[in-house]
Amino acid sequence: MSVGMERIDELGGAAALAAELKTRRWHRPSGWHVLLLPVALVMAFPFVWLIVASISTLAETRTFPPSLPHGFPVQWLTNLWHNYGDAWTQAPFGTWVLNTTIVSASCVIGNLVFCSLAGYALARIRFFGNGALFLVILATIMVPFQVVMIPTLLIIKHLGLVDSLGALIAPNLVTPFGIFLLRQFFKTMPVEIEEAARIDGASRLGTLVKVVLPSMGAPLATVGIMTLLWTWNDFLWPLIAIQTPPHMTLQLGLQQFTSAHLTNWPVLMAATVMTQIPMLAIFIVAQRWFVQSLASSGVKG
Amino acid sequence: MDRLLASEHLAGWGFVSPAVILIALFGVVPIVWSVVLSFQRNNLMTPGVWIGLANYRRLMQDPLFTQSIRQTIVYTALFVPITIAGSLAIAVALNRKLIAIRLYRTAVFAPVVTSTVATAVIFLWLLDPDFGIVNAMLHHFGAAPQQFFQSTSQALFCIVAMTVWGWLGFGVIIYLAALQGVPRELLEAAEIDGATRWRAFRRVQLPLLGPTTLFLIVWLSINALQLFDEIYVTTRGGPLHATTVVVYYLYTQAFNYFHAGYATAIAYVLFLGILVLTIVELLVGRRTVHYRS
Numbered sequence: 030m031s032v033g034m035e036r037i038d039e040l041g042g043a044a045a046l047a048a049e050l051k052t053r054r055w056h057r058p059s060g061w062h063v064l065l066l067p068v069a070l071v072m073a074f075p076f077v078w079l080i081v082a083s084i085s086t087l088a089e090t091r092t093f094p095p096s097l098p099h100g101f102p103v104q105w106l107t108n109l110w111h112n113y114g115d116a117w118t119q120a121p122f123g124t125w126v127l128n129t130t131i132v133s134a135s136c137v138i139g140n141l142v143f144c145s146l147a148g149y150a151l152a153r154i155r156f157f158g159n160g161a162l163f164l165v166i167l168a169t170i171m172v173p174f175q176v177v178m179i180p181t182l183l184i185i186k187h188l189g190l191v192d193s194l195g196a197l198i199a200p201n202l203v204t205p206f207g208i209f210l211l212r213q214f215f216k217t218m219p220v221e222i223e224e225a226a227r228i229d230g231a232s233r234l235g236t237l238v239k240v241v242l243p244s245m246g247a248p249l250a251t252v253g254i255m256t257l258l259w260t261w262n263d264f265l266w267p268l269i270a271i272q273t274p275p276h277m278t279l280q281l282g283l284q285q286f287t288s289a290h291l292t293n294w295p296v297l298m299a300a301t302v303m304t305q306i307p308m309l310a311i312f313i314v315a316q317r318w319f320v321q322s323l324a325s326s327g328v329k330g
Numbered sequence: 331m332d333r334l335l336a337s338e339h340l341a342g343w344g345f346v347s348p349a350v351i352l353i354a355l356f357g358v359v360p361i362v363w364s365v366v367l368s369f370q371r372n373n374l375m376t377p378g379v380w381i382g383l384a385n386y387r388r389l390m391q392d393p394l395f396t397q398s399i400r401q402t403i404v405y406t407a408l409f410v411p412i413t414i415a416g417s418l419a420i421a422v423a424l425n426r427k428l429i430a431i432r433l434y435r436t437a438v439f440a441p442v443v444t445s446t447v448a449t450a451v452i453f454l455w456l457l458d459p460d461f462g463i464v465n466a467m468l469h470h471f472g473a474a475p476q477q478f479f480q481s482t483s484q485a486l487f488c489i490v491a492m493t494v495w496g497w498l499g500f501g502v503i504i505y506l507a508a509l510q511g512v513p514r515e516l517l518e519a520a521e522i523d524g525a526t527r528w529r530a531f532r533r534v535q536l537p538l539l540g541p542t543t544l545f546l547i548v549w550l551s552i553n554a555l556q557l558f559d560e561i562y563v564t565t566r567g568g569p570l571h572a573t574t575v576v577v578y579y580l581y582t583q584a585f586n587y588f589h590a591g592y593a594t595a596i597a598y599v600l601f602l603g604i605l606v607l608t609i610v611e612l613l614v615g616r617r618t619v620h621y622r623s
Contacts, residue, residue: 046507061423062430068420069437075452075495076440078463082455094466147349156342162350169357173556173604175577175597177360179590180367183374184355200356203349233341262445264559269585280447284563287451294455301451305444312443313436323442323500324507 047317083298084109090294112299119296121274122303125282132197132278133260139202140256141249148211149237166205182269196270197278201260207252210326214248247321254322261308279304368594378591385595395596397571398579401486405575406554408490414546416494417501424502425509442499450563453492454479479564482572489560489573501546508542540619548611555604576600
């Protein structure tokens with residue numbers, strides 16, 4: 030996430046884009062549809078075909094050339110019931126959803142709290158080592174995950190956390206980039222309001238929680254969504270740190286399920302749909318926040 | 331030291347201490363440890379043995395490592411320009427008020443929040459050699475069926491196509507955010523001066539997007555060099571190592587063969603590669619991009 034630092038300035042544009050996404054107006058026909066319609070169809074098609082496979086019978090996915098499943102709507106619904114039911118019973122999906130939710134929620138809360146505290150201190154409090162600490166944080170942002178991956182696993186082993194949710198939570202409780210991002214935002218805020226609160230006798234923590242954070246909605250949402258996307262979709266680290274199905278996350282579980290069920294496409298596709306529904310649903314509801322987060326953090330699924 | 335200042339030091343360290351402990355434990359210590367590890371023979375179970383630069387020397391004579399670097403470069407050289415050109419075109423098209431614009435945007439953005447594993451599973455199905463829809467389309471137009479992920483000559487290109495699909499929306503979001511920041515007056519002024527729409531875009535809008543493009547080039551390159559998830563789910567580096575990229579090779583060395591020291595040395599070569607490429611891109615960018623964002 031090293032280049033993100035240059036992106037802070039462009040948040041103005043991201044905010045404008047996010048605000049624009051809210052407005053809805055009808056306009057006259059335009060030649061741009063000739064380009065946009067095929068693009069949108071190509072982008073959406075993999076999802077459509079995924080859903081189609083998930084409501085087909087096994088035999089229908091084994092015919093060439095493929096076609097839409099027969100028997101709309103009764104047979105489609107029956108297939109849907111069977112495939113999604115099979116996927117749910119053949120793998121501990123409930124456990125995986127719960128695990129992923131616990132990991133993501135802990136990491137989102139951890140990042141919001143710890144990055145706010147650290148970012149605020151680095152931006153506003155003149156304590157011994159402030160500058161040096163900031164440099165160390167910048168340095169850790171630059172190092173790719175693959176470099177620290179194996180030693181981190183060894184540390185997790187020493188802590189006795191291998192193959193537990195703790196292995197997924199502990200290293201992701203705070204993100205150096207999140208600290209950096211929030212520090213930059215704290216720096217841009219006028220200091221007068223805080224000083225007024227301090228003179229009125231509020232503590233540092235009180236000032237941060239009651240005066241500063243309420244006006245930091247957008248950057249906090251950015252850090253929250255960045256962490257959510259990262260932890261929900263992360264694959265490499267769970268692959269290394271988790272060994273048994275009861276501790277797997279959705280992505281790791283889906284991969285295991287894939288290797289085991291590559292011959293049963295309808296059930297595999299039903300499983301894939303189920304792992305993606307939560308993120309897609311949140312995305313559609315909160316699209317403008319996602320857009321703003323992606324534009325300023327650079328984290329994607 | 332007066333009391334107020336002391337309390338400031340205390341407050342400062344109090345605020346940063348949770349982050350400092352976590353970053354020390356999972357950031358600084360692993361970085362230092364990884365340096366040591368890359369000079370060791372280490373199987374993750376028994377204590378490592380110091381072997382100096384042997385890992386790095388071996389890397390230079392490892393044909394599979396060289397091949398993985400070559401394939402990573404080919405992948406990056408295709409993925410980055412295609413994603414940038416595609417997302418620029420789509421962003422320019424989307425940067426206006428149209429009927430169904432929200433539908434278009436949602437369709438373009440949705441792959442971004444789709445996980446790499448799900449993306450890979452979906453494309454395995456689309457590109458299935460026996461029952462996949464893409465072969466059905468080829469069949470419809472009279473072309474022969476293809477092996478896609480199972481072909482040594484096609485697999486890497488299938489990975490490119492799949493990851494471009496996954497990242498296009500990200501590029502579009504970045505470009506759209508930048509385009510919204512371009513003042514409309516500038517374009518109007520150019521058009522009043524007699525510039526065609528295309529010339530106004532080419533001479534006014536495009537140069538203003540320079541810093542954004544530079545950011546995307548750097549950011550997409552960093553991610554492309556670290557490609558792993560999609561390879562693991564679709565091809566496992568095959569067939570015949572045709573899609574073994576650097577991080578996938580690193581993974582197999584560490585967790586299939588338990589050569590943790592060797593794998594960490596690979597990680598450092600990767601780190602160096604990322605640094606060099608980023609610096610080159612930024613230097614070249616500085617000479618061609620004339621606007622600051």
